Amino acid sequence: MEQLYLLATLAGARIAVDASEVEAVVKLIDVSPVPGMGAHVAGLSALRSRVLTIIDVAALIHGHATPADQRDLAVIANISGHSYGLMVDGVSDICRVPEGELPLRGQLDSAWMPFARGVVEHEGIPHLLVSLAGFIEAGAQAQAA
Amino acid sequence: MDELLQEFISETQETLEALAGEVVAWEANPADSQRLDAIFRFFHTVKGSCGFLNLPRFEKLSHAAEDVLSEIRAGNRKPDPATVSAVLAIMDRIGELAEAVARGAALPNENDEYLIGALTQVEAPAAPAAEAEPEEPAAPVAAVRQGQALRTIRLPLSLIDQLMNGVSDMVLARNELSRKLRDRSADPELDSAFERLSTCVADMRDVISKTRMQRVERLFAAMPRMVRDLSRDLDKRIDLTLEGGDVEMDREMVEMVVDPLTHIVRNSIDHGIETPERRRAAGKPEAGRLRLEARQSGNQIVIEIGDDGAGINTARLVEKAIASGRLTPDAAARMTEQDKLDLIFQPGLTTAAKVTAVSGRGVGMDVVRANIERIGGVIALDNHPGQGLRITLRVPLTLTIIPGLIVRAGGLHFAIPRAAVVEILHDNNEMMQIADVGGAKIATIRSLRHSMIDLEDVLGMDKPQQVGPRAVMVVRSATGVPFAMGVSAVENHEELVIRPASPLVMASGVYAGMTLPDNGKPMLLLDAAGLANAARLPNLIDDRAHGAVADAAAEEAGVEMVAALRFEELSGERRLLRLSLIERVEDIDAGLFGRSGGQAFVRLDERLVPVVNGQHGFDDGKVCALRLRDGSLEACYPVAAVLDIVQMPLVPDMVAMHGVLSGVAVVDGEHLEVINPFALFAALPQEPIAPHSRGRCLLADAEDGWTREILAPLLRQAGHEVVLGLPGDAVDAQDIVLYSAGDVGQVAEIMGCRVVHLRATPRGTGPMDASIYRYDQDALMAALSGTRG
Numbered sequence: 001m002e003q004l005y006l007l008a009t010l011a012g013a014r015i016a017v018d019a020s021e022v023e024a025v026v027k028l029i030d031v032s033p034v035p036g037m038g039a040h041v042a043g044l045s046a047l048r049s050r051v052l053t054i055i056d057v058a059a060l061i062h063g064h065a066t067p068a069d070q071r072d073l074a075v076i077a078n079i080s081g082h083s084y085g086l087m088v089d090g091v092s093d094i095c096r097v098p099e100g101e102l103p104l105r106g107q108l109d110s111a112w113m114p115f116a117r118g119v120v121e122h123e124g125i126p127h128l129l130v131s132l133a134g135f136i137e138a139g140a141q142a143q144a145a
Numbered sequence: 146m147d148e149l150l151q152e153f154i155s156e157t158q159e160t161l162e163a164l165a166g167e168v169v170a171w172e173a174n175p176a177d178s179q180r181l182d183a184i185f186r187f188f189h190t191v192k193g194s195c196g197f198l199n200l201p202r203f204e205k206l207s208h209a210a211e212d213v214l215s216e217i218r219a220g221n222r223k224p225d226p227a228t229v230s231a232v233l234a235i236m237d238r239i240g241e242l243a244e245a246v247a248r249g250a251a252l253p254n255e256n257d258e259y260l261i262g263a264l265t266q267v268e269a270p271a272a273p274a275a276e277a278e279p280e281e282p283a284a285p286v287a288a289v290r291q292g293q294a295l296r297t298i299r300l301p302l303s304l305i306d307q308l309m310n311g312v313s314d315m316v317l318a319r320n321e322l323s324r325k326l327r328d329r330s331a332d333p334e335l336d337s338a339f340e341r342l343s344t345c346v347a348d349m350r351d352v353i354s355k356t357r358m359q360r361v362e363r364l365f366a367a368m369p370r371m372v373r374d375l376s377r378d379l380d381k382r383i384d385l386t387l388e389g390g391d392v393e394m395d396r397e398m399v400e401m402v403v404d405p406l407t408h409i410v411r412n413s414i415d416h417g418i419e420t421p422e423r424r425r426a427a428g429k430p431e432a433g434r435l436r437l438e439a440r441q442s443g444n445q446i447v448i449e450i451g452d453d454g455a456g457i458n459t460a461r462l463v464e465k466a467i468a469s470g471r472l473t474p475d476a477a478a479r480m481t482e483q484d485k486l487d488l489i490f491q492p493g494l495t496t497a498a499k500v501t502a503v504s505g506r507g508v509g510m511d512v513v514r515a516n517i518e519r520i521g522g523v524i525a526l527d528n529h530p531g532q533g534l535r536i537t538l539r540v541p542l543t544l545t546i547i548p549g550l551i552v553r554a555g556g557l558h559f560a561i562p563r564a565a566v567v568e569i570l571h572d573n574n575e576m577m578q579i580a581d582v583g584g585a586k587i588a589t590i591r592s593l594r595h596s597m598i599d600l601e602d603v604l605g606m607d608k609p610q611q612v613g614p615r616a617v618m619v620v621r622s623a624t625g626v627p628f629a630m631g632v633s634a635v636e637n638h639e640e641l642v643i644r645p646a647s648p649l650v651m652a653s654g655v656y657a658g659m660t661l662p663d664n665g666k667p668m669l670l671l672d673a674a675g676l677a678n679a680a681r682l683p684n685l686i687d688d689r690a691h692g693a694v695a696d697a698a699a700e701e702a703g704v705e706m707v708a709a710l711r712f713e714e715l716s717g718e719r720r721l722l723r724l725s726l727i728e729r730v731e732d733i734d735a736g737l738f739g740r741s742g743g744q745a746f747v748r749l750d751e752r753l754v755p756v757v758n759g760q761h762g763f764d765d766g767k768v769c770a771l772r773l774r775d776g777s778l779e780a781c782y783p784v785a786a787v788l789d790i791v792q793m794p795l796v797p798d799m800v801a802m803h804g805v806l807s808g809v810a811v812v813d814g815e816h817l818e819v820i821n822p823f824a825l826f827a828a829l830p831q832e833p834i835a836p837h838s839r840g841r842c843l844l845a846d847a848e849d850g851w852t853r854e855i856l857a858p859l860l861r862q863a864g865h866e867v868v869l870g871l872p873g874d875a876v877d878a879q880d881i882v883l884y885s886a887g888d889v890g891q892v893a894e895i896m897g898c899r900v901v902h903l904r905a906t907p908r909g910t911g912p913m914d915a916s917i918y919r920y921d922q923d924a925l926m927a928a929l930s931g932t933r934g
Contacts, residue, residue, distance in 0.1 A: 034650055034656075035606045036653050036655055036679070037604060041649060044646075044659060044669070046661055046666065046667050051646075051659055051661055053646070076361055082647040082648065083647075128438055140652060
């Protein structure tokens with residue numbers, strides 16, 4: 001099974017995202033804040049006539065918001081009919097990984113626990129496989145709590 | 146049923162059109178089994194559908210053709226030309242019939258048996274009948290062309306939504322282009338091309354939004370069945386009337402209205418309409434009447450649900466409200482009938498004596514109202530106890546566009562539905578007192594107490610320091626209890642295209658959606674009820690009757706009151722002006738103000754409107770101005786700021802009978818000068834300001850270069866109408882003749898108008914010389930105005 005993955009860095013970790021989940025990667029320019037929300041909702045941003053809800057994924061993992069001047073790239077995804085932009089630190093590659101998904105080994109940081117589904121190895125370097133929809137769900141739960 | 150028929154007809158016509166080529170090809174090559182199959186399928190479909198739709202003639206024709214074709218397919222029969230012709234004739238006849246049905250005309254009364262006969266007996270090689278047939282189609286084909294009935298295609302909704310998004314993108318791109326164009330120097334050609342593009346985009350947006358429309362019929366479709374079932378369960382008899390099903394509204398809006406409407410109808414049947422016995426006792430017909438009516442009114446859809454049942458028993462509502470501790474008996478006693486009726490929108494209150502399976506659990510009208518208001522609608526009750534109840538729902542035509550106010554708070558912009566805002570005041574308004582009690586804010590507006598919140602506090606934002614007053618809006622939440630909300634400022638009023646926000650954002654409970662204004666910065670739509678909840682405002686019925694009583698007392702004790710506008714003059718004084726005189730308040734470009742002939746004026750819509758307080762030189766961009774009208778005369782009154790609308794006594798407390806002030810009135814403890822409208826309009830020039838009022842300047846020496854090139858432009862610039870040469874006729878006394886040579890002066894004097902003699906030398910010829918040196922502009926202008934007066 002040759003799956004296409006987007007490789008990125010997020011909150012200091014290397015991650016891989018199933019490319020079928022990703023619509024585009026854009027540079028964040030203007031984010032209008034949404035007051036009254038947790039730190040993980042960075043705000044709204046317009047992509048042409050679409051309005052993206054920008055999720056600060058790092059805040060979801062570490063609990064503190066990314067400063068405005070460090071916001072750079074966002075991965076655009078359409079999750080259950082709504083457009084989201086998930087902030088990442090950087091994007092390195094989109095590639096096929098012949099081995100596909102590998103099981104997790106070692107002791108995972110508890111902050112990553114809810115998100116990591118496995119490991120994807122690219123050129124010998126492991127990347128945590130995460131699901132974008134998982135972040136949105138976690139965001140909703142963080143809010144309810 | 147009609148819809149099915151319509152669909153069948155258009156489908157048949159479309160297939161016929163597509164098949165025309167196939168049949169011709171089949172005729173050329175009768176062995177082509179693929180084409181034969183296509184034609185066979187057509188007859189088969191027609192036969193199937195028309196059996197269901199009860200169209201016996203279609204059925205008979207298609208059945209006969211199908212039989213013959215299946216024999217050919219099975220190889221039992223040869224597709225000879227006669228057979229093909231007969232099949233064609235049948236197809237043409239079906240086309241004719243379809244045409245007739247689509248137009249609603251009587252079916253052409255020809256003998257179908259003849260065609261069918263031709264089809265079956267063509268075995269005989271002579272086949273004269275079949276030979277004759279092909280002549281016939283010529284006419285019907287033409288008929289098909291002229292009567293293209295409504296043809297439809299089915300599209301997935303997602304495609305339309307995509308189209309809609311595409312158009313939205315286009316509008317945004319257009320706006321951006323427009324901004325870029327504005328920065329550039331004007332190019333008329335480019336502008337007109339852009340203008341055309343704009344029109345196209347706007348048209349397109351209109352058309353696309355029409356694709357989202359759906360007939361209200363869909364909303365009504367489920368009603369007869371529901372009414373029938375309910376009335377059977379409850380042993381009631383109900384006559385249901387549905388009207389206005391052909392009104393169209395946005396598809397999403399239809400979906401949003403279904404639940405509230407269903408709820409109201411259930412309520413009406415359960416609590417409103419009485420049992421037949423009770424109706425008979427009350428002298429009403431046994432069968433209750435329930436009437437649903439939809440109509441379009443402006444950009445709103447009005448849905449009325451009327452019954453002739455018992456209406457709402459307000460006394461019982463009040464009892465229940467008191468019993469549940471929401472209302473004090475004292476306050477209840479002061480409530481108006483309408484206030485009592487509004488109690489029905491309180492959560493947890495119901496008039497039902499007992500909870501039934503149908504309704505009466507108290508999750509009722511409050512939810513209905515919340516749902517209607519969420520989509521920017523309004524619900525109104527018209528109660529006639531014992532006679533019936535009429536509920537009117539007014540909802541916007543489309544869900545996606547609602548009128549909204551843009552407010553600023555904590556440095557951000559938010560939108561709030563216009564319908565949720567009752568009133569906007571500034572916090573320095575004397576009518577309002579804001580008290581702070583143990584952290585809770587209470588705003589008392591005209592002796593009415595409201596819970597007050599600051600939007601920044603609710604949303605957890607910093608409240609930036611600001612110069613000038615903050616705005617306080619009285620917001621009515623869906624639960625019906627108004628509260629006051631402080632924001633930095635209310636900035637604008639706009640039609641907003643609302644789209645749902647992501648669930649993550651909606652979960653916060655304070656936002657109802659989002660919108661993308663022209664500047665491309667997403668903005669959130671506030672949910673009034675959600676804000677009240679988030680701030681945990683007590684859901685207290687305000688003792689508004691008390692306020693009304695206090696107001697009424699003031700009115701009785703005082704003199705007759707009239708509405709007046711309180712404003713601040715440019716010179717800083719606060720004054721009042723009768724509201725009825727003010728046509729509107731407008732921000733006018735400072736550049737449009739000017740002064741001419743001792744009169745200040747402002748250019749508005751290509752007209753000169755006098756400025757009554759003589760102000761004309763403004764340095765900043767916009768000037769707030771009152772537009773006044775006394776019926777015929779129009780005037781403009783620039784002011785520093787419009788403050789609010791107040792009640793002032795008809796006769797000022799201190800009367801001054803002359804000048805522009807008619808006296809002083811005391812409003813909310815403040816002494817305010819009242820403008821005398823009489824003096825205001827009396828001071829206006831009687832004629833509209835137009836250059837003509839200054840009289841024409843007739844330049845006698847039309848041939849003279851100096852007169853043409855220097856004098857005429859100077860006079861025109863000064864606002865005079867200039868005529869070169871002496872007109873032969875129609876010289877009136879207002880006109881002034883200017884001349885520098887010859888004896889024109891005497892001629893002019895004979896004609897009865899004034900003259901100004903210009904001379905070319907600075908020094909006059911003698912003391913008797915009344916002429917003016919032609920470069921002495923001051924003297925010339927003085928002479929012009931002097932001679933006029």
